[in-house]
Structure formats: C-alpha cells, structure tokens
Amino acid sequence: xxxxxxxxxxxxxxxxxxxxxxxxxxxxxxxxxxxxxxxxxxxxxxxxxxxxxxxxxxxxxxxxxxxxxxxxxxxxxxxxxxxxxxxxxxxxxxxxxxxxxxxxxxxxxxxxxxxxxxxxxxxxxxxxxxxxxxxxxxxxxxxxxxxxxxxxxxxxxxxxxxxxxxxxxxxxxxxxxxxxxxxxxxxxxxxxxxxxxxxxxxxxxxxxxxxxxxxxxxxxxxxxxxxxxxxxxxxxxxxxxxxxxxxxxxxxxxxxxxxxxxxxxxxxxxxxxxxxxxxxxxxxxxxxxxxxxxxxxxxxxxxxxxxxxxxxxxxxxxxxxxxxxxxxxxxxxxxxxxxxxxxxxxxxxxxxxxxxxxxxxxxx
Numbered sequence: 001x002x003x004x005x006x007x008x009x010x011x012x013x014x015x016x017x018x019x020x021x022x023x024x025x026x027x028x029x030x031x032x033x034x035x036x037x038x039x040x041x042x043x044x045x046x047x048x049x050x051x052x053x054x055x056x057x058x059x060x061x062x063x064x065x066x067x068x069x070x071x072x073x074x075x076x077x078x079x080x081x082x083x084x085x086x087x088x089x090x091x092x093x094x095x096x097x098x099x100x101x102x103x104x105x106x107x108x109x110x111x112x113x114x115x116x117x118x119x120x121x122x123x124x125x126x127x128x129x130x131x132x133x134x135x136x137x138x139x140x141x142x143x144x145x146x147x148x149x150x151x152x153x154x155x156x157x158x159x160x161x162x163x164x165x166x167x168x169x170x171x172x173x174x175x176x177x178x179x180x181x182x183x184x185x186x187x188x189x190x191x192x193x194x195x196x197x198x199x200x201x202x203x204x205x206x207x208x209x210x211x212x213x214x215x216x217x218x219x220x221x222x223x224x225x226x227x228x229x230x231x232x233x234x235x236x237x238x239x240x241x242x243x244x245x246x247x248x249x250x251x252x253x254x255x256x257x258x259x260x261x262x263x264x265x266x267x268x269x270x271x272x273x274x275x276x277x278x279x280x281x282x283x284x285x286x287x288x289x290x291x292x293x294x295x296x297x298x299x300x301x302x303x304x305x306x307x308x309x310x311x312x313x314x315x316x317x318x319x320x321x322x323x324x325x326x327x328x329x330x331x332x333x334x335x336x337x338x339x340x341x342x343x344x345x346x347x348x349x350x351x352x353x354x355x356x357x358x359x360x361x362x363x364x
C-alpha cells in the first residue's frame with residue numbers, strides 16, 4: 001500500500017511518482033489547477049501548488065474506521081480528480097486502511113503500529129466514524145482493542161488528524177438521540193490534538209485531497225471555522241451558491257414533488273431544503289465527477305455537514321421555521337407576492353418617470 005521509508009516511496013516526490021505512472025506535465029498541471037480551484041484560491045496559485053508538489057514527498061497517512069457506514073471510504077473509491085488509484089499510489093502514502101489494504105489480521109495491525117512508532121509526529125491520521133465511549137467503549141473493537149484506545153494512541157501521535165464525515169466530526173447518526181453507545185467525534189474523544197473536520201454524509205473526497213495539498217503547498221493546515229472545518233470548503237452557505245437561489249429571491253417555490261415548479265427547477269426551500277442553515281461547497285465541486293449534486297438533481301439539502309443534523313434538521317421534508325440570520329424566511333409564503341408588488345411598483349414608477357420625461361421633452 002505504500003512505503004514507510006519516509007521519502008515518499010517510489011518516485012520520491014508527488015510529481016515524480018505521477019510522472020513514473022505515465023502522467024504528462026499537462027495532466028499534472030490540470031490536477032494542480034483542480035486543487036487550486038477546490039481550495040478557492042486564485043488561478044495564479046496553481047503554479048505555487050505545482051512547485052510544492054514537485055518538491056514534497058508523499059505524506060504518510062493512516063485511515064481508521066470506527067462506527068461508520070463506510071460511506072466516506074465509498075467516496076474515496078469513487079474519486080476521479082485524481083482517481084483512488086492515483087491517490088493511493090501517487091499522491092498519498094497510505095500505510096493502513098482496513099477496507100482497501102491487502103494485509104489482514106496481525107499483519108495489518110503491525111503496519112499501523114510501525115507508523116505510530118517510527119513516524120511519530122510526522123504522519124497524518126484520517127478517522128471515519130464515531131467513537132463510542134459508553135461501557136468502556138465495548139461497542140466498537142478492532143483487533144481486540146476499543147476504538148477509544150486506538151484513536152487516542154494513533155491520533156495522539158499524529159501530525160494532524162482529519163475527521164472525514166459527520167460521524168467522525170461530531171458523532172453523526174450514531175450520536176443521534178438517545179445516543180445508546182455514547183458516540184462522540186474525534187475532537188471530543190481526544191481533546192487537545194490538531195483536528196480538521198470534513199463533515200458530510202459522506203464527505204467529498206476532493207476536500208480531503210485539497211486539505212493535504214494545502215498542507216504540502218503552504219506548510220500549514222487550512223484556516224478553520226469555529227467548528228474546525230476548513231473555510232475553503234465550509235466558508236459559505238449552500239444557499240448562497242445554490243443554482244436555485246434566483247427562484248428563492250423571486251418567491252418561486254416547489255410546493256409538491258413533481259409539480260410544475262419542480263419540473264422547472266424552482267427553489268426547494270418549502271420542501272424542506274436546509275441550504276439556508278448549511279455550510280458546504282457542494283454546489284461548487286458537486287459529485288459524480290462534478291456532474292451533479294442533490295439540489296441540482298431535485299432533492300433538498302438535508303444539512304448533513306452540520307452538527308447533530310439528524311436531530312436538528314429533521315423532519316427532512318419540513319421547512320425550517322426561522323433560520324437564524326435569514327429574516328426573509330419568516331414570511332417565505334409571502335415572498336413572491338411581496339416581490340411582485342415591489343416589482344409592480346417599480347415598473348409603475350419607471351413608467352411615470354418616462355411619461356414625465358417625455359412630457360418635458362415635448363414641452364421643450
């Protein structure tokens with residue numbers, strides 16, 4: 001799965017590894033441009049990203065799975081820019097990942113132990129799934145050890161930890177009321193360590209790649225919001241970048257699945273879309289190789305990148321009553337009528353102005 005010799009394995013640097021696998025310079029620069037765009041950096045930074053990847057060794061990474069549905073691993077396996085093969089072989093030096101590694105049993109656990117012992121403070125840890133604390137953590141054990149013990153040892157000795165998916169970030173669905181296993185996110189399980197949260201159900205794999213590329217390019221992790229999420233991916237609300245936003249402003253809402261508004265791509269707010277309260281870059285980078293995303297496909301956002309979304313955002317098909325900081329939603333049913341009245345008044349005023357101007361010209 002990789003090399004733990006500390007020099008990035010075969011090819012040394014990321015660029016050399018990609019070149020040895022048949023990537024052209026054009027392919028490499030395209031990858032750098034995609035990462036620059038994902039990081040919300042100006043296009044001119046693509047050359048800086050390229051310069052860093054030409055010089056930096058592949059970072060060693062271990063991927064832990066606890067209470068999860070493997071959705072984030074599925075997202076990894078469907079990576080396209082670059083593909084999972086390119087991620088594993090060329091961009092990252094993945095030493096441990098239960099789902100995709102060839103080793104099993106004691107041999108697999110030895111791979112993880114060797115990284116923790118030999119590369120203390122130098123490797124990146126990725127955690128997928130929540131960590132159960134109730135009853136001594138017995139609800140999730142791997143190789144005879146509880147998830148609590150593993151995450152404290154592995155993440156406690158890592159350079160940084162990336163919590164992928166809402167379960168690893170905040171506890172997610174396992175932590176939904178009444179939280180029978182006492183599930184928590186990584187930051188709560190191991191207080192005081194450096195954690196980057198990439199919530200989502202699942203997370204978009206481009207965001208984890210961009211986080212690693214940011215570290216390699218600038219020598220630091222990306223700027224985070226108060227919830228530990230990188231601003232490049234979670235700095236704007238879905239509502240602000242949504243392709244249906246103009247319909248919201250015009251008061252054009254879907255009222256029933258399959259109605260005329262739904263067929264014409266109107267706003268899904270009345271059908272329960274949680275975009276006004278959700279911060280994520282889904283509208284910008286999308287899914288399925290950038291082809292589409294839930295709202296684009298006709299389904300409202302469920303707010304899966306927000307803490308306790310399962311408790312706070314449900315029922316998913318019921319409109320949020322009054323999203324904070326968005327007073328206009330308090331009268332969402334009247335938005336269309338109000339805007340129509342304002343528009344009508346503006347047209348009348350514009351017409352009166354033209355008549356008045358025309359009258360003066362005629363008098364002149």
